[in-house]
Amino acid sequence: MITTTKRHTLTTPSDRTIRVEREFDAPRDRVWRAFTEPELAAQWWGRGNKVVIERDEVQRGGHWRYVEHSPDGEVHGFEGRYREVTPKDRIVRTFEWDGMPGYTILETAEFFDAGPGRTRLVSTSLFFSPEERDGMLHSGMEGGMAESFAALDRLLAEMR
């Protein structure tokens, strides 16, 4: 699926990836700051809704939590952790909505120079579903789980 509007290009490179590309008439430094400085992010992230940034530790392993308040009184929390932060270049973080706990999305934002004073942003979202996670349990992780359970069995036996 490719949808091109005058603003952005959306593609679905795989059955669980959404890629959106868009150019902004602003230098890379400004776009980076709009993403990483909470007081700036709060001004656009909510798409017009009020956003309360409860937490935003922009560094590897750091937590973030944004809460969006819509005019009809609905409150939606979003959160995750930073996996990679390369200044002015790349941010990789997990994204979860309170309403769908466990459905983690891995978001990557990449910033490129696109001519004088312009920036191209590529946003890629990779979906993980509990089904896939369950699939993983039945493959490689199964052996490790069995060992853990055996160790737990021994421990419980000793505690008796």
Added chain:
Amino acid sequence: MVQYSSDLDSVFAAVADPTRRGILERLGRREASITELAEAFDMTLTGMKKHVKVLEDAGLVQTQKVGRVRTCTLGPRRLTAEAQWIATYQQMVEARLDSLGAFLERTKGDQP
């Protein structure tokens, strides 16, 4: 897991609207007539018929007329909560980039 294909475009369009997501959620619990749905969503019959038509075209809802009552149930392409969430998320990402563009435009002259 969700399978994307070009015909999923109609699904995305169908669930882009919060009322239509609400209709799906409600029909997921039990069937309802167009009149019941119109009342539940405080909408005219004509307005509700349009929403149901969009959902029906996307295969998300099917309707059956018995006597004078048209009953709606979930269609053959049952959209899982996950697929709905992905569609909503996609809309959100697109809207967010628009919002960022507007913000950068608005703050253009500001000192860094």
